[in-house]
Structure formats: structure tokens, C-alpha cells
Amino acid sequence: MSAQTLSEKMISKNHMGINIASVTVGVGILTFPRALAKATSGFDGLISVVISGLVALLIGWLLAKLAARFPRQTFFDYTAIIASKPVAYALTLLVCLYTMLFVSFEIRAIGNIAKQYLFYSTPVEMITLSFLLIVQYAVAGSRIAMLRLNLLFLPVVLVVIFFVLVFTTQLLEIENIRPYFSSSWKSLLEGSKAVGLSYSGFEIILFYTMLMRNPEEGPKAMLLGLFIPVSLYVTIYIFVIGVFSAEVAKNLTYPTIDLAKEVEIPGGFFERVESMFFTIWIMTIFNTCVMWLDITILNLTSMFRKVKKMVWILALSPIIYFVAMLPQNLVDFFAFADAITYFGMIIVYLCPICLLLIAIMRGVKGHE
Amino acid sequence: MMRKFFAQRRKKKTSPFSQHMQQRQTPELTLSPNLADNLELFRTLLGNPHDLLIRTFLIGNTNHTCAVIALDGLADSDMLHNQVLGHIQLMISTSEKSVPPEPDEIIQLLFEEVLSVVEIKKETSLTAALDCILSGDTALFVDGSSELILIDSKGWKTRGIEEPVSEGLVRGPRDGFTESIRDNTVRIRRRVKDPNLRFESSWVGTRSKTELIIAYIDDIVDHEMLDEVRRRIATIDIDEVEESGFIEQWIEDDFLSPFPQAHNTERPDKVSASLFQGRVAILLDGTPMVLILPVTIGLLLHSPEDYYERWIVGTLTRLLRYLAAFFAVFSPSLYIALVTFHPGLIPSDLAFSIAATRDGVPFPAFIESLMMITTMELLQEAGLRLPKPIGQTVGIVGGLVIGDAAVSAGIVSPVMVIVVALTAISSFAIPSFQLAIAFRMIRFFAMFGAAIFGIYGVILSLIAIMIHLSNLTSIGYPYLAPLAPQMPRDWKDLILRAPVTFLKERPQALHPEDEIRMRTGDSK
Numbered sequence: 001m002s003a004q005t006l007s008e009k010m011i012s013k014n015h016m017g018i019n020i021a022s023v024t025v026g027v028g029i030l031t032f033p034r035a036l037a038k039a040t041s042g043f044d045g046l047i048s049v050v051i052s053g054l055v056a057l058l059i060g061w062l063l064a065k066l067a068a069r070f071p072r073q074t075f076f077d078y079t080a081i082i083a084s085k086p087v088a089y090a091l092t093l094l095v096c097l098y099t100m101l102f103v104s105f106e107i108r109a110i111g112n113i114a115k116q117y118l119f120y121s122t123p124v125e126m127i128t129l130s131f132l133l134i135v136q137y138a139v140a141g142s143r144i145a146m147l148r149l150n151l152l153f154l155p156v157v158l159v160v161i162f163f164v165l166v167f168t169t170q171l172l173e174i175e176n177i178r179p180y181f182s183s184s185w186k187s188l189l190e191g192s193k194a195v196g197l198s199y200s201g202f203e204i205i206l207f208y209t210m211l212m213r214n215p216e217e218g219p220k221a222m223l224l225g226l227f228i229p230v231s232l233y234v235t236i237y238i239f240v241i242g243v244f245s246a247e248v249a250k251n252l253t254y255p256t257i258d259l260a261k262e263v264e265i266p267g268g269f270f271e272r273v274e275s276m277f278f279t280i281w282i283m284t285i286f287n288t289c290v291m292w293l294d295i296t297i298l299n300l301t302s303m304f305r306k307v308k309k310m311v312w313i314l315a316l317s318p319i320i321y322f323v324a325m326l327p328q329n330l331v332d333f334f335a336f337a338d339a340i341t342y343f344g345m346i347i348v349y350l351c352p353i354c355l356l357l358i359a360i361m362r363g364v365k366g367h368e
Numbered sequence: 369m370m371r372k373f374f375a376q377r378r379k380k381k382t383s384p385f386s387q388h389m390q391q392r393q394t395p396e397l398t399l400s401p402n403l404a405d406n407l408e409l410f411r412t413l414l415g416n417p418h419d420l421l422i423r424t425f426l427i428g429n430t431n432h433t434c435a436v437i438a439l440d441g442l443a444d445s446d447m448l449h450n451q452v453l454g455h456i457q458l459m460i461s462t463s464e465k466s467v468p469p470e471p472d473e474i475i476q477l478l479f480e481e482v483l484s485v486v487e488i489k490k491e492t493s494l495t496a497a498l499d500c501i502l503s504g505d506t507a508l509f510v511d512g513s514s515e516l517i518l519i520d521s522k523g524w525k526t527r528g529i530e531e532p533v534s535e536g537l538v539r540g541p542r543d544g545f546t547e548s549i550r551d552n553t554v555r556i557r558r559r560v561k562d563p564n565l566r567f568e569s570s571w572v573g574t575r576s577k578t579e580l581i582i583a584y585i586d587d588i589v590d591h592e593m594l595d596e597v598r599r600r601i602a603t604i605d606i607d608e609v610e611e612s613g614f615i616e617q618w619i620e621d622d623f624l625s626p627f628p629q630a631h632n633t634e635r636p637d638k639v640s641a642s643l644f645q646g647r648v649a650i651l652l653d654g655t656p657m658v659l660i661l662p663v664t665i666g667l668l669l670h671s672p673e674d675y676y677e678r679w680i681v682g683t684l685t686r687l688l689r690y691l692a693a694f695f696a697v698f699s700p701s702l703y704i705a706l707v708t709f710h711p712g713l714i715p716s717d718l719a720f721s722i723a724a725t726r727d728g729v730p731f732p733a734f735i736e737s738l739m740m741i742t743t744m745e746l747l748q749e750a751g752l753r754l755p756k757p758i759g760q761t762v763g764i765v766g767g768l769v770i771g772d773a774a775v776s777a778g779i780v781s782p783v784m785v786i787v788v789a790l791t792a793i794s795s796f797a798i799p800s801f802q803l804a805i806a807f808r809m810i811r812f813f814a815m816f817g818a819a820i821f822g823i824y825g826v827i828l829s830l831i832a833i834m835i836h837l838s839n840l841t842s843i844g845y846p847y848l849a850p851l852a853p854q855m856p857r858d859w860k861d862l863i864l865r866a867p868v869t870f871l872k873e874r875p876q877a878l879h880p881e882d883e884i885r886m887r888t889g890d891s892k
Contacts, residue, residue: 118824119822127821130824131828134828134835138835146835149834149835151851270715280827282827282828
């Protein structure tokens with residue numbers, strides 16, 4: 001294929017940014033106002049959103065720098081260069097475990113929420129399984145085609161959330177947002193941690209930078225990629241608090257979906273907008289899920305080059321499905337989610353930052 | 369730098385193509401100097417057909433026997449009378465020079481002076497001569513010479529130029545392609561007076577020897593793509609080709625996909641517009657359907673009329689069409705999902721009235737829709753195949769059976785009839801028949817999804833279709849360009865149709881070598 005067509009097989013800066021936004025905006029956005037409202041009081045949650053957004057940006061910037069040092073090299077490759085092969089094997093395997101667990105979490109989340117908002121009798125097992133099959137289908141195709149789905153779905157999702165926000169503006173009560181600046185530093189940090197869980201995902205830059213046309217644009221892509229979720233989270237949090245007040249928001253399982261519940265479309269063409277909202281929202285959860293599974297496969301194939309992609313997909317899917325079915329109830333499920341994120345913090349934030357430090361100290365650099 | 373690189377590659381790539389074409393020739397038979405032998409050989413090769421015309425005559429006073437051979441009906445007999453036989457005989461009586469004694473000199477004389485025909489050539493190979501005669505040329509023999517003259521005398525009856533049946537327009541040119549490839553190239557040349565327009569002729573079908581022309585504009589088309597098209601066409605190894613559909617199916621990227629990966633049209637204006645965009649057209653003799661490659665989803669959903677009407681009209685029509693595409697695929701599945709799984713999503717008044725009309729319908733919504741949609745497919749298919757006078761009957765029967773009778777018999781609900789009608793009308797609003805067929809197929813897929821998982825199944829099937837489309841390519845070009853991959857510059861001619869003065873560049877998605885359409889705008 002031509003040089004032009006080849007360059008189409010790579011991803012641009014903006015595309016990378018949209019990938020990051022797509023992977024970040026997923027299940028977290030549906031639940032975070034609850035945790036945030038619990039930790040802080042009302043309006044102050046915004047400060048937490050911004051703080052954790054900035055922290056995410058800092059970490060993301062470091063990760064992007066690390067990946068940009070080694071253009072066209074997989075995570076496994078450059079970890080091996082920086083910190084020897086055995087370390088690379090161990091770390092990459094742990095990353096695979098993390099991303100795989102994340103897929104389990106996402107598909108289970110789909111099952112849970114769909115069960116709550118769309119179905120009466122269909123079992124969670126079937127909902128989850130059908131979703132996993134579609135995810136498999138997406139991962140089985142070409143990687144760039146899979147990433148292009150982000151370009152198609154993210155705008156749709158953003159438009160839908162925009163409509164929800166527009167239609168709930170009239171329900172916004174300033175009274176609910178008060179009091180301002182009453183939370184202690186401790187609770188603000190507590191809140192930041194709670195939101196921080198919803199930002200996880202931007203670490204895909206570690207793995208997808210090798211597909212970028214100009215890897216040195218990674219940090220800029222990170223800025224764009226995190227700008228979308230940060231502004232989205234800020235707006236949604238204001239709306240959730242403004243419509244429900246912090247007291248109510250604390251007790252809602254999925255406050256963002258419940259926000260959509262309040263929407264009344266003039267003309268009465270639809271009722272129960274939250275079902276429609278969640279249905280569209282499946283697209284972005286799908287994107288998140290597909291990218292995580294793809295990264296799992298990407299890392300595994302970078303370690304074991306002889307095993308085909310399809311083999312991994314078929315081998316991992318039963319495990320993913322099984323793990324997804326383990327949590328028995330919502331409490332278990334959210335504990336599971338938190339556990340994954342804490343695990344991820346060490347594996348994909350802390351370790352790579354250490355790697356970056358070592359790389360800088362040793363002066364190791366990849367070459368194009 | 370880039371251009372040089374491409375130019376070099378171009379040279380390299382074209383040679384295997386022409387080699388390949390030569391390899392397909394049958395073993396050579398050469399002419400013998402004896403006229404009777406040659407004629408006999410022709411007769412036996414063709415199985416002594418009744419439509420083979422052989423006229424032998426003597427040239428002047430030299431006693432050299434000559435003969436013309438042609439196939440009756442393929443060759444233009446008026447032209448043979450006036451320009452060939454007439455001239456030869458006139459020459460003998462009026463020429464001041466005497467006819468030379470040597471047969472080869474006679475051939476030379478005839479070739480250079482006598483025959484007043486534009487396209488004429490000498491040939492020594494009998495096989496090549498045979499091919500030419502079979503495509504309507506006339507061969508002229510002179511006894512004693514091992515050369516013959518081939519005269520282009522193609523002149524069979526062709527259909528006149530008519531309005532395209534499959535693609536009607538309110539505003540736009542009325543001419544369509546015909547079965548004759550020569551007429552079709554003329555229709556394109558009439559519109560593209562660019563010296564860079566190229567017609568690359570070859571043939572496909574080892575037995576049918578159907579002429580195939582790859583048309584493109586040399587300094588616009590992406591030559592990498594062109595080479596790929598040539599390579600794929602060179603792989604075609606089939607004995608007969610009746611329609612461009614054969615070519616399409618040979619060269620498509622993914623044979624499992626329900627979506628068309630080459631666009632066919634019988635509108636010359638569409639072809640010329642596509643050529644100017646940087647696409648390639650493939651013309652085949654014997655069919656009015658011209659293939660346009662590569663396909664992007666926009667090409668299938670746009671109609672030439674979008675450009676002929678003013679931009680506001682064009683944009684709104686396009687919006688309507690995208691909406692129609694959505695309805696054509698998803699309206700039955702949404703009906704199933706809403707009625708079966710989520711009656712709560714419908715406003716309660718409407719939900720009650722739907723429930724009331726469904727009262728007494730013995731089938732679940734899925735079976736009901738499946739029956740109705742299948743009946744509609746049947747009607748559509750029956751209407752296509754029937755002779756026109758009976759066609760109206762289908763309309764009446766279909767309208768009554770599907771509409772009124774089915775409802776009053778209590779088999780389906782009236783809402784279902786509305787849904788089916790909406791689906792049908794929407795799928796007729798798709799300009800490309802092939803895309804409409806693809807939509808008809810995936811409609812069933814979405815209906816099954818809805819039957820199992822309700823609206824969740826509908827969105828999953830939508831996602832699955834998008835995954836498929838995102839993976840799909842046409843001659844290596846992403847099908848969903850310029851949406852995915854994103855090419856914002858092309859968006860002014862996607863859903864929106866910007867005013868023509870704004871459409872300054874050719875679509876980026878096709879990598880045209882010359883990207884700019886309007887150069888005058890720059891200098892202002």
C-alpha cells in the first residue's frame with residue numbers, strides 16, 4: 001500500500017486524544033457523583049474533580065513522555081530495554097492481568113446496569129455474554145478499525161449527554177449547590193481519590209503510542225484526551241448536585257443515569273429517557289471495553305509472538321467471563337472495581353513512572 | 369520527490385499487467401499464402417457458420433483473387449459496399465497506374481491508397497484476425513500474400529441512448545449508458561474533455577473476450593489504487609463475463625460482507641463526477657452498468673442531484689436520506705423492542721393505543737414483523753420480475769393484502785403496517801439499490817437482536833454493523849472515510865453539502881494526486 005494509505009494505518013494526535021477520552025468516559029462517569037458527594041459536601045466536589053484531573057494529567061504526561069521515548073516499540077519491548085527482560089515479563093503479565101480484570105469489570109457493569117434499567121427477566125449472564133461476544137468481534141478485526149470506532153461513537157455519546165444536560169437545565173436549583181468551600185482538605189483529597197478512579201484509562205497511551213504517526217505528540221494528545229472527561233465530569237457533577245442535591249446524590253447508585261431520568265422531552269415522544277440514555281451509553285462502555293481487551297491481547301502477543309491473536313481472544317474470553325460473574329451483588333462489584341483500580345495504580349502508574357526515571361537516569365532511548 | 373517516486377512505481381507496475389494480458393492469447397496460427405487454404409481454415413475454425421460472409425473477386429486484369437470475410441450483422445455492410453468493395457473496383461477502372469503484379473504490392477497499394485477507412489491494419493496472425501472478425505472487423509485477403517488487411521467495420525445495431533431506468537432524477541442529464549462500450553466511452557468523453565482522461569482497454573473472459581476499459585484521469589487518480597485495480601483485474605480468470613457484476617465480485621475486498629464494495633451506475637454524469645473526484649471507473653462491453661471504485665459510504669448515499677440542486681436543498685435531502693437509512697434498517701427492530709420489552713419507553717397514551725390495536729393479534733411482535741417484512745420482500749421481488757402491465761396487479765394485491773385484509777383478519781396490528789410501510793419507503797429513498805439490499809439484509813439481523821435482547825439487542829447489532837463497516841475496505845480504502853478515519857476537510861461534502869464555491873478540494877479520502885479543484889479562488 002502507498003505511503004498515504006500506510007499513514008492512514010497510524011493514528012493522529014487528535015485520534016489518540018479521542019481514544020483517551022473514549023476509554024476514560026465509561027462506567028466511572030455514571031457512578032462518580034455518588035462517591036464524590038459522599039466524600040465532600042456539595043459544590044466543593046468540583047475542586048476534587050479538578051485536582052484529580054490535574055493529577056491525572058501529570059501522570060498521563062509522564063506516561064506519554066515514557067512511551068514517546070521509544071517510538072514504534074511495544075510496552076514489553078521498552079520495559080525490557082529499561083529494566084531487563086525478566087522484569088519486563090513480570091510487569092507486562094501484571095498489566096495483562098489488570099487490563100483483563102478491567103474488561104471483566106466493564107462487561108459486568110453493562111450487565112448490572114442493563115438489568116437495572118432495561119430488563120425485567122433477562123439474566124445478567126446472558127446480557128454480559130452477548131456483550132462479550134460483540135467485544136470479541138471488534139477485537140478480532142484490525143486494530144486501527146477498532147480504534148476508529150471511537151471516532152464514530154464518542155461524538156454520539158457526547159451529543160446525547162449534551163441533550164440530557166440541556167433538558168435538565170430547568171431543574172437546576174442553585175440552592176442545592178450550596179454550601180461553597182466548606183469541606184476540609186482531607187475530605188477534598190478523599191473526594192479526589194474517589195473521582196480519580198473514574199479517570200483511569202488514560203494509561204492506554206503507554207501501549208498505543210507505538211501506533212501514533214508522531215509519538216512525540218503524545219503529551220498533547222493526553223491534554224486533549226483528558227480535557228474532554230474533566231470538563232464532562234465538572235458539568236455532570238454540577239448538574240447532579242444541582243438537580244438532586246448532595247444528600248440525594250449520595251444514595252443513588254448511578255446518579256448520572258438518574259439525571260437522565262429527570263428529562264422530559266417536550267412533545268412526549270419518549271418516556272423514560274434514562275433507558276435510551278443508557279442504551280446509547282453502551283457505545284462508550286463498549287469502546288472502553290474493546291480497548292482494554294485489545295491492549296491485553298497486544299501485550300500478550302508482544303511477549304509471545306508465535307501465538308495468534310485469535311487464540312488469545314478465544315482463550316481469554318472464558319476467563320474474563322468467569323471473573324465477571326464472580327461478584328455476587330453490587331457491593332461486591334464496586335469493591336471489585338476499587339480493587340482493580342488500586343492494583344492498576346501501582347502497575348500502570350507507579351511502575352511506568354519508575355521506568356521513566358530509570359530511563360532518564362540511564363539515558364536509554366529508543367530509535368525510530 | 370513524491371511524484372517521481374510514484375511515477376517510477378507506475379512504470380514498474382504496469383509491465384506485469386500487460387505481460388499477463390499477452391500470456392492469455394491462444395497459440396498462434398499464421399496465414400498461408402494460398403487464399404483457398406486460408407478461407408477453408410476460417411470455415412473450419414468457425415464451424416462453417418451460415419452468417420459468415422465470404423466474397424471473392426478478381427482485381428482488375430491481374431487475375432489475382434481477393435476475398436473479404438466478415439460476419440453478417442456484426443459488420444456494417446453499407447460501409448463494406450461503399451468504402452471497400454466499391455473503391456477497389458473503382459481503382460481498377462480509374463487508376464492510371466497499372467495494378468502491380470506481386471500480391472504483396474497489391475496489399476501495400478490497397479492499404480496505402482485505396483481503402484478509405486480510418487481504422488485499418490495489416491496482420492499476419494490468423495488467430496488475431498479471427499478475434500477481430502468475431503468482434504465485427506472485416507478481413508481482406510489477396511491470393512499469394514501471407515498478410516491480410518483488417519478493416520474496422522463494426523456496425524451492429526445498438527440500443528439508442530435512453531434515460532437511466534434504475535436511477536431517476538428530477539434535475540439532471542437524461543442520457544444513460546447503453547450496452548455498447550463505444551457509446552459509453554463517448555458519453556464520458558463528451559463530459560470530460562481533459563486530455564488526461566485515460567481509457568485503458570483490455571479484455572476479460574477467456575472465451576467471451578469481453579472488452580473492459582479502466583477509465584481514470586491520470587493526474588488526479590491515486591496511482592497506487594489504480595495499480596491495485598489493474599492487479600485485481602488481471603487476476604480475473606473466467607471464461608465468460610456477461611455483466612460488470614462478475615468483475616465486481618472478482619475484485620471486491622470482502623466477499624462475506626453484505627455491503628457493496630463497488631458502486632454501479634448507468635449515469636454518465638455520476639461517472640464523470642467520480643472520475644474528477646479521483647475514482648476509477650470500469651466499463652464493460654455488453655452492459656450499461658459501469659463500476660465506480662473505490663466506494664465510500666458517502667458515494668452510496670449521495671445522489672448527483674444533491675449537487676445540481678442548491679446547497680440548502682442538497683443538504684436537507686441528504687439529512688433526509690441518512691434518516692431514511694436509519695429507518696430502513698432499524699424501524700422494525702425498534703418496534704419489536706419497544707412493544708415486547710420496553711412498553712414503558714413509549715408515552716403511556718400511545719402505549720395503550722398500541723396495546724389496544726394489538727389486542728387479538730395471535731403472534732408476538734417478532735413473528736408479526738417477520739411475516740410482514742418477508743411479505744414485503746416478496747412483493748418487492750415479485751414487482752421487479754413481472755412484466756409492466758401485470759406489475760400494477762402486484763401493487764393492488766400487495767396493498768390490499770398487506771394493508772387492509774391482514775389487519776381486519778386480525779393477523780397483524782395496524783401499527784405494524786405503518787412500520788412496514790415506513791421501512792419500505794425508507795429503503796426506496798436510498799439512491800443505491802445495492803446499499804438498499806444490504807440494508808434489507810441487516811434489517812433481519814437487527815430484528816433478531818431486538819427479539820432476543822430488546823433495545824439492548826438493537827444497539828448491539830448497531831455496534832456490530834459499525835465494527836463491520838469500520839473494518840471494511842474498498843480497494844484498500846476505508847469504507848467509512850471521511851468519518852473514520854477522520855478527515856474533517858471532507859466533511860463539507862458528507863452530510864452537509866456545502867455551497868459549490870466552498871468545495872475547493874477533492875475528497876481527501878481518495879488521496880487524489882491533484883487535490884485542488886478551484887485554483888482561481890486562491891489568487892483572489
